[in-house]
Amino acid sequence: MRSHLQTLTRSVSVVRTHTGSSRRPSPKTINNHRMSTNSTGLMFQLKVNPITGNSEWVVIDEQVDDVSPKPMLATTSYLDMLNDSVRNRAYCKAIDKTVSKQCHVLDIGSGTGLLSMMAARAMSVDSSSSSKGMVTACESYLPMVKLMKKVLRANNMNSKIRVFNKRSDELEVGVDVASHADVLVSEILDSELLGEGLIPSLQHAHDKLLVENYRTVPYKATIYGQLVESTYLWELHDLYNHEANVADGIHLVPKGKERILRVKPQQFAMHCDALSEELLLLSEPFKIFEIDFWKRPDSHGETQVHIKATNDGTVHAVISWWVLQLDEEGKIFYSTSPKWINSLSSNIDLSSSDYGTRDWCDHWKQCVWFTKGKGLPVCKDEDICMDATHTDISISYEFNAQSQRSEVDHNDLSTQDSHITLSPERIAIYGDNHWRVSMLKAINYALKGKESPLCVITDDSVFLSVAVAHVSKSSHVIAMFPGLGDKGSQYLQAVADENGYSMDRVQVINTRKQQLTMNDTHQNKVDLLIAEPFYFGAEGMLPWQGLQFWSKRTMLDSMLAEDVSIMPCKGILKACAMSLPDLWRSRRALENIEGFDHTMVNTTLGACGPSSESPCLPFFIWQCGEIQKLSDTYTIMEFDFLKPLSSCQGKAKIEFTEEGLCHGFALWIDWIMDSTNEIVMSTGPDQRYWKQGVKLLAEPLKVGPGRCSTVIEAHFDSSSGELSVNNR
Template sequence: MRCQLQTLARIVSVVRTTAGGRRPSSKAISRTMSTKSTGLMFQVKVNPLTGNSEWVVIEEDVDDVSPEPMLATTSYLDMLNDSPRNRAYRTAIDKTVSKHSHVLDIGSGTGLLSMMAARAMRNDDLKSSNGMVTACESYMPMVKLMKKVLRANNMNDKIRVFYKRSDELEVGVDIASRADVLVSEILDSELLGEGLIPTLQHAHDKLLVENYQTVPYRATTYGQLVESTYLWELHDLYNNEKNVADGIHLVPKGKESILRVKPQQFDMHCDALGEEIRLLSEPFKIFEFDFWKRPDSHGETQVHIKATDDGTVHAVISWWVLQLDEEGKIFYSTSPKWINSPLPNNGSPSSYSGTRDWCDHWKQCVWFTKGKGLPVCKDEDVCMDATHTDISISYEFNAQSQRSEVDHHELSTQDSHITLSPERIAIYGDNHWRLSMLKAINYALKGKESPLCIIADDSVFLSVAVAHVSKASHIISLFPGLGDKGSRYLQAVADENGYSMDRVQVINTRKRQLTMNDTHQNKVDLLIAEPFYFGAEGMLPWHGLQFWSKRTMLDSMLSEDVRIMPCKGILKACAMSLPDLWRSRRALENIEGFDHTMVNTTLGACGSSSECPCLPFYIWQCGETEKLSDTFTIMEFDFMKPLSSCQGKAKVEFTEAGVCHGFALWIDWVMDSSTNIVMSTGPDQRYWKQGVKLLAEPLKIVQPGKCSTVIEAYFDSSSGVLSVNSS
């Protein structure tokens, strides 16, 4: 075992890439890795209290699947509940595959497409098949699950399964000959992010015959110019900060890109923005990718777009349309619902059902226009350059007015750049949030002449704000996630915010424990956090309880009259009707004729034998939603005391008739109890994800006011796990 663990230590930073296999999802909290030399499989999980990654051994038995919902954080369940997708693939595979076919299924998942192909061979002229299906999947938990599904459907002797990426398959070694039909579904919301192009390139060169057939046949990306103040606020901190008169400059003039979002497309449920979006163009075609021929790694096109109204282009919203068959009669689209005809040439093939169901595995994508946006006039010709690499698509407007000051100062602040999520950029530009934080800071500093202040999270705002407000303070920023990047940032903006770095120190507590030597034997007067931990934005709200753990580790260093901000956290909840989300997470039964009931527990499905796990979602992007109760408190976390296990329960009184699908949960951070400064992360706040606890079965509320239920929560201080149950 020691040798095996040493092997793991050497490769711990290496994660299997997705060429030829579906990745768990960008939402996944855990990753899996195997070492074929040792025969072990490991899964990395994030410790909620430390933020550190920890590797744990998973059962080696390939034929066994964990009874725990270990794949609940992936997109597989949502994808398998997408009936239009499943129906489109089944119809196209039935048309394409014959009894003599050799089918290669890349990124097989549960084996659904492979089983469709094997069945299509038997259906061909109703005679037995002499074809074959080769399935490859690079994610071991899915390989184990797929084999279980194949056995349950009597397909295990008809499909050869390889635990490999497709670029690891060899003709003459793994498979006897090249395949003549390729089926795959390695697409993300942007289309290319799961390695579609390199996977197709390798398959074309090494695994497929010259004139192979493929399902899907083609994908086309489309876009539309939009104006939206909300989308602008998600990326332009510099211009939003101009409207805030608190004297703090997170992005000073000349350093506009020092805090920024990554220049990429961001997936988002754009239908949720509703009337907040003004359309400034008709939909336009951008790129076309043919699956039946070898794709290029790089492509460029110039698109001329006619503006349909006066306004400011804040973003490009894009989507794609999948043509699954060669004849062009079977389509699937990820277009927003305002697109009346998402099909090319306004076609109306019979197999397209119109408006697609809400699903979370494919959304639209948003590309932010630089700075304040691009002003346009009605009927103006807007020139846009589009570029794709082998994994992404980007845009640039060919207009002089689009060039912003960010471009001129890009190099001068390169070493100090911090890339944040769009939601974090919007929070830092929110006037109400900043004023509330500053009010709490001023109260905490009241009566402190030269306080020692520790910023216990990754908040650059708090570090700058305390240094700006209290000229005599000494500040230690822990920056557990930002580390040296945070230090360079504070140095870069010091002059514009009126502090010198001799008062500010960055000590990364992931590298070592803070001691009294670091404080020159002085006790801590002020311990504060938002809390915000870099890289944890997509996790459950109570991931912020890292703050409680750090406060506990520093307990012996705190002064008797220390002020702690936040002083407590309150776990809040609300009963919700979430029909779209529940449908996407419901237990699987028969999918296009194939039994999938055996995967429900592992995928964390609603209605399965195990409890539905709490998962992070932006409630406002979850399709149709409705509150069915008032907000209620389940339990409180007292940060004035060291970390401890705690529990709570609440009786939920339903105030509205409807169907309850579960509960939204979040934490309200009480910054200062005496002045009632509370930072809520509830569903009315768009910048934070909430936890969602779905019911095993929906509960119909006929008589509000006469119907109630009980919800309980338990926080385990040893593991950092918060469990929620309802009765």
């Protein structure tokens, strides 16, 4: 699945965790790491220092099992997937039905080898037998291959399954394997279904690796959709119309340049059940595409879907999910549908099929496609025509309504080279009136009493760059844009006229420079050093990624004026105790999965359990299923940005205020924007636009007022940029 990374055009795999995203969040892949192999066959991991933004290549040694893949694999969702008992049971039953005799089974994207072991058991493969029964497992991600071999040895399956550290398109019949495979088992699926290269993988397997009348598990997948109205979903993409409701004089997306700041035209994975009370459903579920695993799929497909509106409203989004039919008979199913969907399809008789209600899990979510602009107004019983298109890795939608086409597609061609693609949450933040008012208040406070100030923006905030130039007509602005680079410079130039500044007051420093010098500032000291902080490309990471600002501030220490204003001036690490039963269950230690021992993977995957420790992981708390706060908010430690970067530590005794089971702690940073501590930008659980860090307990703890307490300790290492959190 996630680790297979089978997009055939890739030579270097860029992989991320949880929401992150290279093209979209890929639940089983790795956070902010890049993998590459050189001519000697060695594999390297590109690791990014969270405080400096610098990278270094680290060799992954295939021969030494204990050389730690732990930091990478602990931040993947393999654990979440393996804890999905409904998925595991469905695959097991389908494999038992399909692999009914000894044959050659090919497992693409093998992970821990679970499906391979199911297939081997179904055949009762005996290595001493002269029969042709065999299982070929291919897995391209080396750390996962090493872990799989441990699992196979522990289950006495290592002699029954041949493992290849390759993508399936690198396997050759007659070279790697002796014969074409009779059965294909795979799970290279993401929330959108196609994003992990399912179609190219099936095409290559059909052409090169499988017999003519092969069988597959799964058998086919059907993609369904539903039209919804949602103010929240609208705010995640339509900055132009959202900004029109804000009267601060700043125009991040001026008229005629509506797409200069935008989200990618793609589907976004999201736990839509968390929004169910805010959604107005505007249609019944409808079928979009069917992908057959048992025959060669097409790379391109188009269909026109006719939908009847069930309510008056505005279509802000298409929510989609898929239903997996795992067996040829149509008795075994798995669905990623939201909970408000009561049935898979009118064509499926659930009374005679094997379909389990899915628990909350993070490796597969629903998908959201944003409707352009303000959305599509519809009336009850109106017929709506929607065009759906799929490529070999993605699905897109277009409504055949004139009101949809005229609003955004007339963009000024001059913005094509200067547009910036941001995450939906970042788009929503930039349109949020309260956030903008607070930021402008902090800027005005920092500028107070300064004439012709030199202002340096150390992060990738286009809002701050435009706002300072707009508010202070005598300022000189230097934007460092470490992630946006030239795109940021082109953007500032494109919106200058509408925001009342000229580019002779605004400068973007070459992002390849390690540090500003006095030559860059024409020998002037920095009067105002600011950030949100926001670093392009670090969205979805742990909240203390923003401490990169402290490193930038320290590098510029000798260039700061005596009365310099620094914004934010302080960061405060906060925490509160949480009941997170769904999240904890998805990250709990593994034992027996459909008869196969997986205890040996717990430490490497960062499971919650007595013999392994769960790391801090980034999650949108509000999307984590059932949640409850069990304590007040506590300060763990403070980061003083008025002083140079330094290691620090802190702790707090957490007293519980509510009855319940404590599964862990939410952690975040409150950014103190002014020296009076009045302007606070919180990234806590009450805020939807930021991910929090989650530290899960080894075992849930029964708590209540006055019943017990716990201590959280945190240590920040300024040399590595790592923040460790422990509780006792």
